[in-house]
Amino acid sequence: MIFNVEMETMPHDQMRELQLQRLKETLQHAYQQVLFYREAMDQAGIHPKDIMSVDDIAKLPFLQKKDLRDHYPFGLFAVERSKVARIHGSSGTKGKPTIVGYTKEDLDNWAEIVARAICCAGGKPGDLFHNAYGYGLFTGGLGLHNGVEHLGATVVPVSGGNTSRQITLIQDFAPRGIASTPSYLLNIIETMRKEGIDPSKTSLEYGVLGAEPWSEEMRQQIEEGLGIKAVDIYGLSEVMGPGVSIECAEAQDGLHIAEDHFIAEVVDRHTGKVLPYGEIGELVFTSLTKKAFPVIRYRTGDIASLHSETCCCGRTTLRMSRIKGRVDDMLIIRGVNVFPTEIESTLLQFTELSPHYQVEIMREGSLDRFEVHVEVTRSFMEQVPNWETSDTLALLKSAICLQMKENLGVSIHLQIHAADVLPRSEGKAIRVVDKRNSVQV
Numbered sequence: 078m079i080f081n082v083e084m085e086t087m088p089h090d091q092m093r094e095l096q097l098q099r100l101k102e103t104l105q106h107a108y109q110q111v112l113f114y115r116e117a118m119d120q121a122g123i124h125p126k127d128i129m130s131v132d133d134i135a136k137l138p139f140l141q142k143k144d145l146r147d148h149y150p151f152g153l154f155a156v157e158r159s160k161v162a163r164i165h166g167s168s169g170t171k172g173k174p175t176i177v178g179y180t181k182e183d184l185d186n187w188a189e190i191v192a193r194a195i196c197c198a199g200g201k202p203g204d205l206f207h208n209a210y211g212y213g214l215f216t217g218g219l220g221l222h223n224g225v226e227h228l229g230a231t232v233v234p235v236s237g238g239n240t241s242r243q244i245t246l247i248q249d250f251a252p253r254g255i256a257s258t259p260s261y262l263l264n265i266i267e268t269m270r271k272e273g274i275d276p277s278k279t280s281l282e283y284g285v286l287g288a289e290p291w292s293e294e295m296r297q298q299i300e301e302g303l304g305i306k307a308v309d310i311y312g313l314s315e316v317m318g319p320g321v322s323i324e325c326a327e328a329q330d331g332l333h334i335a336e337d338h339f340i341a342e343v344v345d346r347h348t349g350k351v352l353p354y355g356e357i358g359e360l361v362f363t364s365l366t367k368k369a370f371p372v373i374r375y376r377t378g379d380i381a382s383l384h385s386e387t388c389c390c391g392r393t394t395l396r397m398s399r400i401k402g403r404v405d406d407m408l409i410i411r412g413v414n415v416f417p418t419e420i421e422s423t424l425l426q427f428t429e430l431s432p433h434y435q436v437e438i439m440r441e442g443s444l445d446r447f448e449v450h451v452e453v454t455r456s457f458m459e460q461v462p463n464w465e466t467s468d469t470l471a472l473l474k475s476a477i478c479l480q481m482k483e484n485l486g487v488s489i490h491l492q493i494h495a496a497d498v499l500p501r502s503e504g505k506a507i508r509v510v511d512k513r514n515s516v517q518v
Contacts, residue, residue, distance in 0.1 A: 099365035191224020202229030209257035216318030251280035260506035294425030331396030
């Protein structure tokens with residue numbers, strides 16, 4: 078059973094009509110109920126009644142994360158606090174969290190969006206679904222949870238952490254689907270192998286993975302390790318949570334956007350100009366059905382592109398590329414822009430390395446020093462005598478540095494460690510450690 082399949086296969090012109098109707102309603106609601114939006118539109122010389130087409134959305138001012146923090150905690154809510162059924166927020170690791178709210182209707186819509194997303198990933202009613210996303214203010218755990226229940230499947234609300242227990246429950250309960258961050262699922266696979274368990278022999282058939290950028294090379298390791306289809310799901314608390322878009326199991330080529338609930342744009346991150354389909358820029362989302370916390374042209378900070386071609390799965394909705402990285406995650410190494418996922422793609426080409434890595438940035442005089450920390454696999458250590466001083470390790474290090482130079486256009490300082498030295502993720506992986514000001518990404 079696929080919920081609202083007509084929404085996912087609707088002709089483009091009909092979808093635009095529905096989006097325009099809902100956009101007008103959202104703008105009027107936000108203008109009347111939220112002082113910030115009313116003042117921002119008035120200052121821009123635009124009124125909700127001036128929006129005559131979906132393309133007119135480009136006339137509206139942007140909403141940025143700073144605006145959310147400036148109006149902490151409830152200043153951007155569009156309903157009375159007593160009508161808010163639930164509050165979520167960001168992790169707040171860089172200050173106060175950004176707070177969002179949901180009415181009961183918002184939660185019902187979100188549950189259906191996620192149910193549709195799980196179907197897109199290969200799920201179906203009656204599935205047993207292992208949910209290893211964290212529960213709490215983070216939208217991942219409860220967002221997936223409610224969608225699984227709405228689908229008519231059985232959810233196991235394990236949350237993150239306690240990896241050995243996760244493995245026991247996967248073995249004993251025999252779930253068909255699993256949700257987690259990709260880095261944590263790699264941790265589960267690795268721990269299974271350490272415990273003498275063949276991860277490819279579990280009951281799992283599909284994984285719904287997100288909350289952090291990840292590469293095709295990491296997908297390949299996960300799919301080969303578990304013998305599953307691993308699809309990318311996208312969402313962020315400010316826009317809704319998981320389910321804003323998801324890859325289909327058939328193509329795994331671009332994430333289908335729930336266009337009946339969201340309008341997506343890609344803009345030049347410097348000028349704010351809307352970019353055509355296919356060009357890479359910053360993702361901007363406008364919600365169409367949220368009552369408690371509507372967002373209008375929210376600049377996500379995520380880097381991606383949009384694509385309009387109909388997918389082989391039959392869905393006609395606009396697709397977005399997988400996230401290339403975040404504007405604030407981008408590293409500038411001697412004038413070259415590099416995202417952590419690009420480093421990951423290069424490293425995972427080497428079978429001698431585990432899929433765990435970290436980038437450290439430190440100051441040396443007036444220059445920044447970038448160190449990439451990787452670790453060899455346990456099998457490499459077993460196969461190469463005195464591996465730490467061996468010619469084999471020296472050749473490996475040289476090959477990695479050369480490949481990094483060819484792929485990214487930069488030279489790096491590479492540190493190779495023994496297996497199991499680098500930290501493992503139980504949620505979002507910390508890929509970049511900035512020791513210049515103790516900021517972690």
